[in-house]
Amino acid sequence: xxxxxxxxxxxxxxxxxxxxxxxxxxxxxxxxxxxxxxxxxxxxxxxxxxxxxxxxxxxxxxxxxxxxxxxxxxxxxxxxxxxxxxxxxxxxxxxxxxxxxxxxxxxxxxxxxxxxxxxxxxxxxxxxxxxxxxxxxxxxxxxxxxxxxxxxxxxxxxxxxxxxxxxxxxxxxxxxxxxxxxxxxxxxxxxxxxxxxxxxxxxxxxxxxxxxxxxxxxxxxxxxxxxxxxxxxxxxxxxxxxxxxxxxxxxxxxxxxxxxxxxxxxxxxxxxxxxxxxxxxxxxxxxxxxxxxxxxxxxxxxxxxxxxxxxxxxxxxxxxxxxxxxxxxxxxxxxxxxxxxxxxxxxxxxxxxxxxxxxxxxxxxxxxxxxxxxxxxxxxxxxxxxxxxxxxxxxxxxxxxxxxxxxxxxxxxxxxxxxxxxxxxxxxxxxxxxxxxxxxxxxxxxxxxxxxxxxxxxxxxxxxxxxxxxxxxxxxxxxxxxxxxxxxxxxxxxxxxxxxxxxxxxxxxxxxxxxxxxxxxxxxxxxxxxxxxxxxxxxxxxxxxxxxxxxxxxxxxxxxxxxxxxxxxxxxxxxxxxxxxxxxxxxxxxxxxxxxxxxxxxxxxxxxxxxxxxxxxxxxxxxxxxxxxxxxxxxxxxxxxxxxxxxxxxxxxxxxxxxxxxxxxxxxxxxxxxxxxxxxxxxxxxxxxxxxxxxxxxxxxxxxxxxxxxxxxxxxxxxxxxxxxxxxxxxxxxxxxxxxxxxxxxxxxxxxxxxxxxxxxxxxxxxxxxxxxxxxxxxxxxxxxxxxxxxxxxxxxxxxxxxxxxxxxxxxxxxxxxxxxxxxxxxxxxxxxxxxxxxxxxxxxxxxxxxxxxxxxxxxxxxxxxxxxxxxxxxxxxxxx
Numbered sequence: 001x002x003x004x005x006x007x008x009x010x011x012x013x014x015x016x017x018x019x020x021x022x023x024x025x026x027x028x029x030x031x032x033x034x035x036x037x038x039x040x041x042x043x044x045x046x047x048x049x050x051x052x053x054x055x056x057x058x059x060x061x062x063x064x065x066x067x068x069x070x071x072x073x074x075x076x077x078x079x080x081x082x083x084x085x086x087x088x089x090x091x092x093x094x095x096x097x098x099x100x101x102x103x104x105x106x107x108x109x110x111x112x113x114x115x116x117x118x119x120x121x122x123x124x125x126x127x128x129x130x131x132x133x134x135x136x137x138x139x140x141x142x143x144x145x146x147x148x149x150x151x152x153x154x155x156x157x158x159x160x161x162x163x164x165x166x167x168x169x170x171x172x173x174x175x176x177x178x179x180x181x182x183x184x185x186x187x188x189x190x191x192x193x194x195x196x197x198x199x200x201x202x203x204x205x206x207x208x209x210x211x212x213x214x215x216x217x218x219x220x221x222x223x224x225x226x227x228x229x230x231x232x233x234x235x236x237x238x239x240x241x242x243x244x245x246x247x248x249x250x251x252x253x254x255x256x257x258x259x260x261x262x263x264x265x266x267x268x269x270x271x272x273x274x275x276x277x278x279x280x281x282x283x284x285x286x287x288x289x290x291x292x293x294x295x296x297x298x299x300x301x302x303x304x305x306x307x308x309x310x311x312x313x314x315x316x317x318x319x320x321x322x323x324x325x326x327x328x329x330x331x332x333x334x335x336x337x338x339x340x341x342x343x344x345x346x347x348x349x350x351x352x353x354x355x356x357x358x359x360x361x362x363x364x365x366x367x368x369x370x371x372x373x374x375x376x377x378x379x380x381x382x383x384x385x386x387x388x389x390x391x392x393x394x395x396x397x398x399x400x401x402x403x404x405x406x407x408x409x410x411x412x413x414x415x416x417x418x419x420x421x422x423x424x425x426x427x428x429x430x431x432x433x434x435x436x437x438x439x440x441x442x443x444x445x446x447x448x449x450x451x452x453x454x455x456x457x458x459x460x461x462x463x464x465x466x467x468x469x470x471x472x473x474x475x476x477x478x479x480x481x482x483x484x485x486x487x488x489x490x491x492x493x494x495x496x497x498x499x500x501x502x503x504x505x506x507x508x509x510x511x512x513x514x515x516x517x518x519x520x521x522x523x524x525x526x527x528x529x530x531x532x533x534x535x536x537x538x539x540x541x542x543x544x545x546x547x548x549x550x551x552x553x554x555x556x557x558x559x560x561x562x563x564x565x566x567x568x569x570x571x572x573x574x575x576x577x578x579x580x581x582x583x584x585x586x587x588x589x590x591x592x593x594x595x596x597x598x599x600x601x602x603x604x605x606x607x608x609x610x611x612x613x614x615x616x617x618x619x620x621x622x623x624x625x626x627x628x629x630x631x632x633x634x635x636x637x638x639x640x641x642x643x644x645x646x647x648x649x650x651x652x653x654x655x656x657x658x659x660x661x662x663x664x665x666x667x668x669x670x671x672x673x674x675x676x677x678x679x680x681x682x683x684x685x686x687x688x689x690x691x692x693x694x695x696x697x698x699x700x701x702x703x704x705x706x707x708x709x710x711x712x713x714x715x716x717x718x719x720x721x722x723x724x725x726x727x728x729x730x731x732x733x734x735x736x737x738x739x740x741x742x743x744x745x746x747x748x749x750x751x752x753x754x755x756x757x758x759x760x761x762x763x764x765x766x767x768x769x770x771x772x773x774x775x776x777x778x779x780x781x782x783x784x785x786x787x788x789x790x791x792x793x794x795x796x797x798x799x800x801x802x803x804x805x806x807x808x809x810x811x812x813x814x815x816x817x818x819x820x821x822x823x824x825x826x827x828x829x830x831x832x833x834x835x836x837x838x839x840x841x842x843x844x845x846x847x848x849x850x851x852x853x854x855x856x857x858x859x860x861x862x863x864x865x866x867x868x869x870x871x872x873x874x875x876x877x878x879x880x881x
Contacts, residue, residue: 040182044330047091048179049186052324052331052341053164054143055172057179059099061165062088064109067135068144075113075132082128090155093128100133101125106175106190106216109139119216120289122259138471142169148352166349169467170196170342172324173211173335184330186323189213189229189256191335193475197468200343204457204464211335213320215479217289218253222484228334229320236484239263239314242724243301244292247279249308251291255316256479260285266312267293274496274522275311276304299494302722306492347460351453358449365442366407367418368435373403374419375430383420392420485682490559491720495520499527499541503551506531509544521556528557528585534570534597534605536646538588548593552608560586563671565614566646567638569607569621569653569661573600578658580636581650582616582643598649607661613699614643614671618664624657632659639670673698676717678730683723695732702761704733710743710776712816713764729781733758739767740780740807742787742823742831746773751828753805754820755813765816777831784808784837792827804834 050057056064066085070076082096089096104110105119114131117124125131135143143165151160176190192214199209212223213235220238227233237255244250254263260283270276277299284290295304309315322333374380379399383392396416404411452459499521500512508518508527521527525541532550538557539545547554558564562584569580579598588594597603609617616639623632641651678684679691694703694717702714703721706729714733715721723730740755746769754767768774778787789803803824811821 044181045325045328048181049323049325050172050177051164052326054167059089063100065162071135075134078128078131078133087159088154088161097128109136111136120260121285122261143167147356148349168346168349170339173338184323187321189320192477194472197464199339200464201461203340203343204461214477215256217256218478219255220480220482223481228336229322230334231321234317234319237316237318238309241305247295249293249301252289254289257316258313260291263313270311275493276307277494303492303720305722306487306720310487310489310492350460351456354449354453361442361446368439370415372435375427483681485684490525493522493524495522497521501551501554506546506549507544508547508554509542511543518554519556526557527554529554532605534603536594536596539591553610562586563613565611565643567609568605570597570605572598572603574602576600577655578653579650580641580653581648582641583646585646606658613669615667616670617667620662620664622659624659629656685719685721702733704731706779710766710768711764712767714758714761738813740785741767742778743768743776744774745769746771751823752820753811753823754818755811756816759816782836783839786834786836788832788834790829792829
């Protein structure tokens with residue numbers, strides 16, 4: 001475009017006008033290009049993106065250098081530090097103060113005093129004139145060394161500032177960094193102090209390592225897609241939510257990037273929108289996070305926890321982006337490579353420091369040797385008769401020559417000048433033995449430094465180990481790494497509205513309050529609709545939606561629901577045969593109309609039921625009197641029909657016209673018991689064969705849960721259940737199988753044994769006494785458990801063998817609240833579980849149940865499949881015509 005402007009510049013001057021009236025046209029194309037590039041480069045290099053060498057942005061580096069300039073061991077007002085930093089940083093006091101507060105809140109480089117804000121609550125720091133700071137011991141140890149620092153002139157040329165600080169630690173990864181520049185950004189997440197040191201040591205040892213983020217706010221984190229912190233990666237961060245009781249929850253840790261104020265705001269908004277339902281929320285956060293959430297009665301705490309993760313900032317997704325500055329250019333790398341480069345640079349800096357230290361020691365040794373020669377051989381007397389400075393220098397040089405063969409370098413005039421500066425008092429008190437000891441000590445130090453240089457990697461490893469020992473206390477990992485389960489919003493959302501239907505007119509929606517009520521629903525639900533003409537549609541909940549006249553069934557749709565089975569009998573066309581079919585609807589395209597009949601014109605549904613547990617009823621079919629037909633009435637058992645795909649044609653019931661169909665007998669479920677697994681990595685139940693198989697569950701079956709506090713309860717195996725970290729037993733509950741427990745009774749300070757049955761399945765009961773020192777030692781769920789009791793040996797006496805205890809014989813089954821029997825009065829060292837004795841309970845024989853098969857195409861051959869999946873509590877709905 002600039003070329004076009006150049007070629008047409010003359011044409012921009014109007015013809016017929018003289019030069020005095022001509023306007024001067026200035027092209028800005030080139031200026032814009034150059035100025036914008038300069039601006040973009042400045043923002044990238046000087047403001048937003050940290051350097052890989054020391055992990056600092058320019059403002060952070062200048063703050064640290066200013067603090068070093070002012071450091072005298074005492075606290076300095078932050079306002080004073082900010083003012084001093086302005087000698088290096090040309091962007092005003094506000095940006096410097098904000099950057100300094102961010103460094104101080106990370107509690108590593110700056111020792112703070114006063115109100116520096118709270119990253120948990122989001123409260124800001126006090127004004128810089130009220131707070132104080134000084135460099136921490138760690139900062140002084142690893143950040144500064146003027147002898148190995150490269151300097152440059154400051155922006156106004158009055159001072160010199162470091163190009164990069166000699167940081168001997170992966171500081172960038174520990175503190176993290178975030179910045180938005182022109183055309184690029186960076187987001188490096190903070191990592192754990194101790195884990196970074198361990199990873200650096202592994203790198204130096206040539207071993208593989210992995211590092212993951214660790215957030216100061218704690219919480220739980222899923223790093224499955226972290227991608228080493230590079231572009232395209234993602235982590236999920238969750239708050240730690242625990243159930244206090246059946247009506248209250250407590251949040252004790254929050255996701256990275258949030259604070260209690262913003263988190264509570266999202267919870268309140270979700271409550272206002274009806275996504276969740278809470279009664280009250282309290283923020284008691286001080287040094288630690290403590291947010292209490294009170295629930296209305298009847299609201300499930302487990303589902304509320306899932307809903308908090310689904311609809312609020314209790315779960316956040318963070319996309320890292322590793323971008324740093326290297327050689328004045330942006331570089332995109334992963335955190336592992338950042339750590340390697342930081343560790344390698346630490347080795348280089350340690351090498352430079354050792355080399356400088358070696359030069360200094362050798363210089364000290366050289367002058368100490370010269371000093372000894374000068375004084376021991378009384379060379380200072382040779383200058384008494386010299387009248388000129390040149391004569392003094394020459395005399396000393398001549399006197400030293402016979403004694404300097406062992407020196408490592410030549411004697412210079414500067415060395416001789418230093419000898420002339422030795423005071424008479426020092427010469428008179430010179431001690432040859434002390435001088436020799438000093439020289440030998442320097443030789444030992446030189447040998448030690450040379451050894452470190454020859455074994456540089458080992459020296460660097462010891463350096464990192466020292467950092468871990470000196471500064472690692474209290475820096476353990478705060479964020480728990482755990483795989484997350486995927487939460488389906490439709491399964492956990494609170495049903496905040498009501499669904500209505502006008503069957504005759506064919507409308508469904510939440511605004512039809514004068515029509516028939518269907519069910520409670522949410523505004524993110526889908527609904528499934530069946531009509532008399534054999535059509536089916538799934539559509540999103542709305543105020544009013546037309547789905548087709550003659551609605552026979554409408555309900556909230558559950559995706560991947562294999563347990564809800566639809567039983568229908570339909571007439572194929574105006575004069576066709578009648579067919580029966582059973583099918584499940586697991587997935588569909590929203591707002592698409594599906595034909596459940598054979599597609600002939602005039603087809604009509606004669607009978608329909610929706611069965612949440614695959615029930616198969618028995619119906620009586622009445623035929624019309626036509627022709628020579630003799631049998632006008634017969635029974636049809638849906639249990640005889642296989643469950644096929646929704647597109648299947650079905651089986652012929654009769655080719656004669658049907659007058660009516662009546663329900664004769666309600667049916668039982670034809671589905672297999674549902675197999676349920678427990679995935680320990682996500683602490684959730686599933687039907688996808690992940691984790692440990694808990695067993696096959698029918699509708700009435702329950703799970704037995706025992707925790708370390710001695711709590712025992714049973715629950716229905718709902719896939720939305722959440723489990724506490726202190727759970728020690730999770731298995732299918734057998735009501736007639738006793739539990740055996742050994743516990744320490746705190747008041748009497750003895751072990752007790754009890755055997756009991758769960759008496760109140762719906763209630764959690766504590767099986768140990770209420771004394772604060774009581775604790776559960778062992779619990780057994782086998783019929784005939786065995787335990788080994790190991791006694792402490794008495795002085796002068798030994799037991800031949802430990803006690804093997806048959807708990808079934810030791811104590812009879814008593815009430816769950818009984819204290820039990822005393823185990824022993826002797827001192828017990830430990831109690832171990834032994835293999836249980838064999839026992840085969842009598843299992844009642846049950847009739848075979850019908851398999852559920854899934855078919856997706858017309859005419860396909862039935863095959864047995866396992867259709868275990870999530871259960872539903874809806875009731876069947878039958879329609880007779």
